[in-house]
Amino acid sequence: MSDDDILAPDTDTSSVLGRERGFRHLTLLYSGDEGFLRGTLPFIGEALAGEEPVLVAVARDRIELLKETLGDDASRVEFADMHMLGSNPARIIPGWRRFLDERAFDGRSVRGIGEPIWAERSDEELTECQRHESLLNLAFDGGQPWSLLCPYDVEALDDDVIRAAHESHPLIAEHGTLRRSELYPIGDAGQGVFAGRLPDCVVRPAELEFTGDELGAVRHAVTQVAADTPLPTARVQDLVLAVNELASNTIHHGGGIGKLRVWSDGPTLLCEVSDRGQITEPLVGRIRPTPEQWSGRGLWLVNQVCDLTQIRSDASGTTVRVHVGLR
DSSP states (O other): OOTGGGBOTTOOHHHHTTTTTSEEEEEEEEOHHHHHHHHHHHHHHHHHHTTOOEEEEEOHHHHHHHHHHHGGGGGGSEEEEHHHHTSSGGGHHHHHHHHHHHHOTTOOOEEEEEOOOOTTOOHHHHHHHHHHHHHHHHHHTTSSOEEEEEEEETTTSOHHHHHHHHHHOSEEEETTEEEEOTTOOTTOTTTTTTOSOOOOOSSOOEEEEEOGGGHHHHHHHHHHHHTTSOOOHHHHHHHHHHHHHHHHHHHHHSOSOEEEEEEEETTEEEEEEEESOOOOOTTTTSSOOOTTOOSSOHHHHHHHHSSEEEEEEETTEEEEEEEEEOO
16 A cells, blocks of 8 residues: 555645655654554555665664564565664764665665654753754755655653654654644745754853864863763763864854853763854754865764764854763
8 A cells, every 4th residue: 555545535635745756754653562563564565565675763672573573574674773873863864865875876766764763862862853853854855756754652752742743744644544744834844953042051061262272272171071970081082073173163163262161961971162153054964075075074073973962053153062971
């Protein structure tokens, strides 16, 4: 049964499927293991029947559940542990781009299943996952044809998380039907992705104002705070590298003067760089730089080495906060 076949009778198919040759972003609302299988197996089966490459990026237990149910057909499906791929949500879009480049380089249609949100996500991770879901529409709309199904467990997730799924997915799959989301803002993909304020520090941070001559002091400040935590040396080096990139961006693009703040919050070490610049490219840090590209590498590198990256930016300035787990 195809997506067209399970449309609700009152769905405006011309508007819902107007991009049927491009990117189709669906959320699957399900309950428990049985609901997960009911919603994902037909989607996978259609891909296999049509000889479409399919990648399933979900939690490890979901992967094992699907493999057991699919039997021999599991060998025809690619799997990725979303807890690894999407631990930092900013790394998920590059993962899907890599899948398209490797499996759909000739423009063929492919399918993906991605579950970036689970109940154990922190509030900060949930916020960035929701922003990621909106950015998917910007990243892939107007491109080659492929379908991405994003499962949401309505039993495990709060109502506001489910509402956000309606706001970031044009299509909703539930109880065997597909309908247009009434909350999806047509033509507004990626807007406001840097809007809002970050939560205040719960402890007094170490602070340093810096200019272009003081990048060494920035690196020293991060190293000094990290030395009082159980963070392994290799991870301290990763964090120092990431903050150095952020401070360098401040020098070159943020007015030349910035503020560093560093603090621990429970199991996490956080570093924050603020300046007077503004970031206007919604997908910054989510597109792999080319070998010939000399600029635009900083936030890409930050996303690769940090466990979470939060960007807030408007005309008054930019704040980038990075998280590294201590465990």
